Amino acid sequence: MPFLQGLNEAQREAVQHVEGPLLVVAGPGSGKTRVLTYRVAYLIATGAAAPDEILAVTFTNKAAQQMVQRLRQLLGPGLSERAWVGTFHATCVQILRRDGPHVGVPHDFAIFDTPDQVQVMREALKALNIDPKRYDPRGVLAACSRWKNELIGPEQAAAEARSVYDRTVARAFERYQQLMREARALDFDDLLVETVRLLREHPAVLEKYQRRFRFILVDEYQDTNHAQYQLVRLLSQAHRNLMVVGDEMQSIYGWRGADIRNILSFERDYPGARVVRLEQNYRSTKTIVEAANRLIRHNTERLDKRLWTHNAAGAPITFCRAEDERGEATFVALQILRGVQEGKRSWDSFVLLYRTHAQSRTFEEAFLAHQIPYRIVAGLRFYERKEIKDILAYLRLIASPGDVVSLRRIVNVPRRGVGETTVERLVAWARQHGVEPGDGAALEAACEAGVFTRPVAQAMRAFAGQLVRWRALAGGTLGEHGLTGLVEQVIKESGYLDMLKQERTEEAQARIENLEELLSLATRWEQEHPEGGLDDFLAHVALMSDVDDYDESARVVTLMTLHSAKGLEFPVVFLVGMEEGILPHARSTFEASDLEEERRLCYVGVTRAKEKLYLTCARSRVMWGQLVANPVSRFVDEMPREAIEDVSETWSRERVEREALSLAQRAGAAARGAASIGPAPQATGRGAADGAGGPAPGWKPGDRVVHDSFGEGTVVAVDPSGRRDAILTVAFEGAGIKRLMASVAPIRRA
Ligand code: ATP
Ligand code: MG
Secondary structure, eight states, X not given: OGGGGGSOHHHHHHHHOOSSOEEEEEOTTSSXXXXXXXXXXXXXXXXXXXXXXXXXXXXXXXXXXXXXXHHHHHHOTTTGGGSEEEOHHHHHHHHHHHHGGGGTOOTTOEEOOHHHHHHHHHHHHHXXXXXXXXXXXXXXXXXXXXXXXXXXXXHHHHHHOOSHHHHHHHHHHHHHHHHHHHTTEEOHHHHHHHHHHHHHHOHHHHHHHHHHOOEEEESSGGGOBHHHHHHHHHHHTTTOOEEEEEOGGGOOOGGGTBOTHHHHXXXXXXXXXXXXXXXXXOSSOHHHHHHHHXXXXXXXXXXOOOOBOSSOOOSOXXXXXXXXXXXXXXXXXXXXXXXXXXXXXXXXXXXXXXXXXGGHHHHHHHHHHTTOOEEETTSOOGGGSHHHHHHHHHHHHHHOTTOHHHHHHHTTSSOOSOOHHHHHHHHHHHHHTTOOTTOHHHHHHHHHTTOSOHHHHHHHHHHHHHHHHHHHHHSTTTTTTHXXXXXXXXXXXXXXXHHHHHHOSHHHHHHHHHHHHHHHHHHHHHHHOTTOOHHHHHHHHHHHHOOOOOOTTSOOEEEEEGGGGTTOOEEEEEEOOOBTBTTTBGGGSSSHHHHHHHHHHHHHHHTTEEEEEEEEEESSEEETTEEEOOOBOHHHHTSOGGGEEEOTTTOOHHHXXXXXXXXXXXXXXXXXXXXXXXXXXXXXXOTTHHHHTOSOTTOOTTOEEEETTTEEEEEEEEEEOSSSOEEEEEEETTTEEEEEETTTXXXXXX
């Protein structure tokens, strides 16, 4: 068994365990996932189990792929493919495709994703005469999802409802399920619910799967919800060959129904279970392991475990509190550039972890300015997010009322009862009368002319009035309220913010935070362009958002939320936004248990790092369009002072930018030469434009320019943008680094 040599004693004990329940509880980086994978290989290699008798459950599809790949390395091709490795959802799909009809789930059921679900919920609400303004479909769906995770059906939900809201939602739940059945569809939660029901109600089917999956292994067990817990219990109760691995200190999905008690009570649920604790960390330096230990000691809900490592002490943790959020982003960019420049690291050694997606924006901007290739995992780039695109469409419509695309995008967001045919009628009417359909006055006239049916006309009249007001605000250099005022009014008066607030979901909350970030962006832009108008702002934004996706396989810097970082490891980790109100998140500082979940989230972040950890924050930042000064996160103080090197004093933004700039120049050139993953706009083979677009008329790095408002500067980089134009990155002496479109920017040679 050659692969047993890659394991320590405790790990080997777990891998060689064959029959009966087994719990591996251990801290991050101690090899839990490795042990689980090796045990699958061991069972197969020793003949204790046939490959197709094994069910290994991972938390994500990506993790499943990695496990299969690893198994292939250990076992060679042929055998590993026959073991079933997948997420809970994928497993349930398999079972229901075969045996769903026993509980009324057709073989060919469809799986509905979120937009489909919202559609069905809308219908359900309509059928019951429930006002979707008061009971937002997404909010109702979130409530239903919580019930389903607890295996609570519509009847029980109705019986247990205590408030009018809950009772109404329970009624919607019942109707929703009925409509889903009629559509022969299941949503993600249903997959679990129906599988559990199938196994509970049909002993013969249950027995079949108990025989089929004679060995069951579950990774990240601390984040299972009740439905998943029951599923595992049912499948394993006959043979009890169940191995679960997890770390209760890394439980971070409480808000999604994950129940930490599942792992804490494993020994009680499966009497006689063997428990293996792993204490040696193989991932991180001593400094990082010790910092993580000290941090998590501040939580009260925990099993007593220690984690140590033979690894070297390694570099100290670097802490930097920059003056503002852009200083923070530049600092991060510089560290990355240095790492690459010194030849020690490649782009993909680095990961940036933040609490919410909205935080990515400032870093994206810094990375673009400094030509650092990056990608965002499990999330869209800032400007691709729906709510940002929507509000920008409003702004575009205000700037140019003839923009029919923008009009179509937002005329019914939030809902004003305007369908596609109505929009077409409006557009035709406007064309006929030689007016612009997005012009407030023209819209009012259209209302008078009877273009809309009566209930729609009312909503449209209000909308027309808003457009008139907004356009007045946006005139010239944006008047006294400025850009921020305009954006804020659009977000609020349009009803967009209320629409999100009513959803009462985590997702809506994230969207609201993104809008806050848009406001902050507007505020900053305004400070820098006191003379700028709405058109200029939109042009700036268009430039920022006109960035193609990178090749997924490219070696680039990764940005993601702490939640998506589970189970992963990277040589260098930046934990950014280490401030009270961000991490811990503002909503979590009230309840002790929420605060503990935030600390676990931070712990997950810290323990992703193999060699080097950075903690960064800003003295002040623009949030929700306002300048705020958050204290440094308490989590920083909870890590050992002696392990942290504080560089805040040494770094001023000006200096950092200058240094970053010269590094960007060299690193960018090196990266382009080496792997053709240069800066964003040129990175992605836009066919002929890639390279063939060539350097735009005459500009090259090193050229001196004069800009009408920014003054003198030096061209740092020239990126063909694909439209026979170029985006110039210019370092201005006074105004810092700007990206300009060569053809339209007011620039000339110095
Ligand atoms: P997490 O809690 O973050 O999911 P984990 O406990 O699952 O962590 P693994 O990802 O399995 O930890 O292992 C962490 C790293 O340590 C991996 O790179 C793994 O290959 C390595 N490792 C684990 N055990 C050993 C060992 N005995 N010898 C060498 N490397 C090991
Ligand atoms: Mg793991």
